[in-house]
Amino acid sequence: MASRTILEAMKNKRSFLFPSSPRFSIFSTRLGSTLVVAEHDGGAIRAPSLSALTATTCLPDSGSSVSLLLAGSGPSLHQAASHAASCHPSISQVLVADSDTFKSPLAEPWAKLVHMVQQRGGYSHIIAASSSFGKNVMPRAAALLDVSPVTDVTGISDSHTFVRPIYAGNALCTVRYTGAGPCILTIRATSFPAPQKSVDSKSNEASISQVDLSTFDEDLGKSRYISQTTQEDERPDLGNARIVVSGGRALKNAENFKLIENLAEKLGAAVGATRAAVDAGFVPNELQVGQTGKIVAPELYMAFGVSGAIQHIAGMRDSKVIVAVNNDADAPIFQVADYGLVGDLFEVIPELLEKLPEKK
Amino acid sequence: MKIMVAIKRVVDYAVKIRVKPDKTGVVTQNVKMSMNPFCEIALEEALRIRESGLASEVVAVSMGPAQSVDTLRTGLAMGADRGIHVEANGSLYPLSVAKILKKLVEIEKPGLLILGKQAIDDDCNQTGQMTAGLLNWPQGTFASKVVLDKEKQVVTVDREVDDGIETVSLNLPAVITTDLRLNQPRYATLPNIMKAKSKPIKKYTPEELNVEIKSDLEIVQVTEPPKRKAGVVLSSVDELIDKLKHEARVI
Numbered sequence: 001m002a003s004r005t006i007l008e009a010m011k012n013k014r015s016f017l018f019p020s021s022p023r024f025s026i027f028s029t030r031l032g033s034t035l036v037v038a039e040h041d042g043g044a045i046r047a048p049s050l051s052a053l054t055a056t057t058c059l060p061d062s063g064s065s066v067s068l069l070l071a072g073s074g075p076s077l078h079q080a081a082s083h084a085a086s087c088h089p090s091i092s093q094v095l096v097a098d099s100d101t102f103k104s105p106l107a108e109p110w111a112k113l114v115h116m117v118q119q120r121g122g123y124s125h126i127i128a129a130s131s132s133f134g135k136n137v138m139p140r141a142a143a144l145l146d147v148s149p150v151t152d153v154t155g156i157s158d159s160h161t162f163v164r165p166i167y168a169g170n171a172l173c174t175v176r177y178t179g180a181g182p183c184i185l186t187i188r189a190t191s192f193p194a195p196q197k198s199v200d201s202k203s204n205e206a207s208i209s210q211v212d213l214s215t216f217d218e219d220l221g222k223s224r225y226i227s228q229t230t231q232e233d234e235r236p237d238l239g240n241a242r243i244v245v246s247g248g249r250a251l252k253n254a255e256n257f258k259l260i261e262n263l264a265e266k267l268g269a270a271v272g273a274t275r276a277a278v279d280a281g282f283v284p285n286e287l288q289v290g291q292t293g294k295i296v297a298p299e300l301y302m303a304f305g306v307s308g309a310i311q312h313i314a315g316m317r318d319s320k321v322i323v324a325v326n327n328d329a330d331a332p333i334f335q336v337a338d339y340g341l342v343g344d345l346f347e348v349i350p351e352l353l354e355k356l357p358e359k360k
Numbered sequence: 361m362k363i364m365v366a367i368k369r370v371v372d373y374a375v376k377i378r379v380k381p382d383k384t385g386v387v388t389q390n391v392k393m394s395m396n397p398f399c400e401i402a403l404e405e406a407l408r409i410r411e412s413g414l415a416s417e418v419v420a421v422s423m424g425p426a427q428s429v430d431t432l433r434t435g436l437a438m439g440a441d442r443g444i445h446v447e448a449n450g451s452l453y454p455l456s457v458a459k460i461l462k463k464l465v466e467i468e469k470p471g472l473l474i475l476g477k478q479a480i481d482d483d484c485n486q487t488g489q490m491t492a493g494l495l496n497w498p499q500g501t502f503a504s505k506v507v508l509d510k511e512k513q514v515v516t517v518d519r520e521v522d523d524g525i526e527t528v529s530l531n532l533p534a535v536i537t538t539d540l541r542l543n544q545p546r547y548a549t550l551p552n553i554m555k556a557k558s559k560p561i562k563k564y565t566p567e568e569l570n571v572e573i574k575s576d577l578e579i580v581q582v583t584e585p586p587k588r589k590a591g592v593v594l595s596s597v598d599e600l601i602d603k604l605k606h607e608a609r610v611i
Contacts, residue, residue, distance in 0.1 A: 106528065107489065107499050132521040136501050139454070139486035143493035148455045148577045151484055161580060166483055167377045171386055172583050179576025222534075223498035226516070226527040239522070243610070267611065275540065285504070285520050285541060291480065292540055294522070300610040310376070317588070321608045323600065329593075338591040339603055351597040356611065 033065040037128040043079030045087055047240050048129030050194035053088045055187040058156040067093040071102035085206045097211040104225035105133050111140035123182050130186035142184045149184040154191040168291040168314035190297035231284050238270040243300045246272030250305025257282040259349045266356055274312050290315035304345045308333025361471035362417045363406040367399035369431035370481040383581040395431050398476020401538040404545040406474050407439045414508050417441045423460055425449050436556035437548035443561035456573045458490035463569040477502050477537040488537035498530040504541045
């Protein structure tokens with residue numbers, strides 16, 4: 001079964017791309033080729049997927065051939081495909097699945113698509129970002145392929161050995177994949193920084209090919225996408241902002257939380273929150289930082305009125321500089337803060353607003 | 361309709377865990393264990409659906425060592441009708457759990473399977489999705505609202521995604537995984553804890569279910585994360601701005 005997949009793969013493109021490479025032995029599934037399952041938005045690859053591309057370069061023998069899978073429909077898909085073709089030097093091929101089925105990120109058709117593309121391509125690794133999309137789709141695809149996925153990878157030791165945080169980041173687990181099937185990873189975007197602005201060199205352009213969907217047989221009726229509500233704002237995206245200003249329960253209400261927003265605006269920062277602040281309705285859920293919310297690692301993380309529960313620290317402990325302002329000198333947040341200020345945030349924030357330099 | 365809920369026994373969320381000196385794992389002996397918080401939410405949701413008359417029975421299932429029965433008893437005390445324990449020692453990865461769940465679903469034939477979105481020990485966030493894949497059922501992960509339409513055999517789920525809330529509609533039978541904001545789980549009262557002792561817990565072994573527990577993952581080592589260097593406590597906003605500007609150079 002496995003070797004048939006490989007033979008098919010060899011019949012496809014890779015054997016002619018690398019005709020004499022000894023790595024393509026039919027006795028091994030270690031083809032050293034990687035499939036990146038990418039998300040796109042507004043005609044471009046999303047930042048976490050670019051981080052997944054960075055992760056492929058950490059795989060010792062898989063950097064040689066990276067295929068990027070994009071799906072969706074309409075002009076924005078094809079715009080994203082041409083963005084993908086030139087966005088990273090390691091991409092050798094862009095696979096485009098064009099169908100209304102993939103217009104919304106439903107797990108059922110997407111997992112089936114990943115499964116089908118894997119059956120045809122025989123990749124050694126399949127990687128996606130550990131975003132809500134990746135977490136939803138990849139384990140389902142892994143089950144279809146009968147392999148154990150490795151989620152939220154923060155480090156790559158070798159092609160089958162990975163580091164991932166467990167117990168809310170209070171331990172790091174090094175795990176080795178020993179299975180015969182493809183190695184499925186979702187990576188933590190903050191651990192694999194996306195490359196800076198892409199160099200648009202035509203010489204580097206990867207080929208774009210359409211995924212043949214004629215045999216795609218997902219039973220489509222089982223799930224339907226209804227709607228999405230998104231809080232629109234001008235602030236930078238929480239996941240990859242350079243500065244994050246976050247607030248906790250001590251803000252007391254949504255009105256007071258505006259102080260955090262004002263400070264964020266002044267610093268050009270994203271706004272984060274603790275679970276307590278979200279549960280109390282001060283801010284929407286997508287701003288939650290922590291074990292069950294977003295993981296951030298900005299250059300500067302400023303926590304106001306945040307006690308520093310294990311579950312919150314899990315989401316921000318890798319920030320470069322942590323500032324904590326809290327009126328309780330014993331709050332656990334001070335144990336991880338580089339700079340602590342014991343004081344009333346209702347006095348400190350206005351003073352900061354007054355004294356901070358204007359952002360450039 | 362029957363609802364099946366999968367629950368896991370984990371180190372209590374408030375415990376500060378310690379890594380074993382031999383780097384083989386985390387110390388779990390003599391450490392307080394509890395039901396995984398997301399599983400409590402899953403069970404609470406199932407109970408609320410039953411209480412609203414849309415389900416007839418809630419079956420709680422758990423896999424793992426003998427002590428998992430304690431966690432099942434907690435679930436029964438919260439209100440589950442009966443329990444199923446699949447006794448398995450050693451590491452159980454989500455793929456094995458998903459295969460066991462699939463078998464249990466085939467035996468029990470529930471209309472809905474509810475799980476927590478992740479266990480707070482391994483932080484995998486995989487089991488629900490994998491089970492749905494194996495069953496070829498639709499999935500509603502990271503649910504913050506669940507509305508069941510018994511007539512149409514459809515469940516509408518609000519999902520907490522990266523950019524906000526997404527709403528999907530799933531045909532039953534379906535798999536749902538719960539996010540923190542779905543509900544506030546109830547406490548088991550003393551009379552209910554007493555009553556739970558007489559509720560049945562059926563036992564299976566993976567062999568009886570014809571599931572082979574093999575793993576394609578092996579743990580090489582478990583280590584402590586790097587420690588942050590000690591910080592300083594400042595006395596004024598001016599000092600803070602000065603440090604951020606000239607020492608950390610971040611603003």
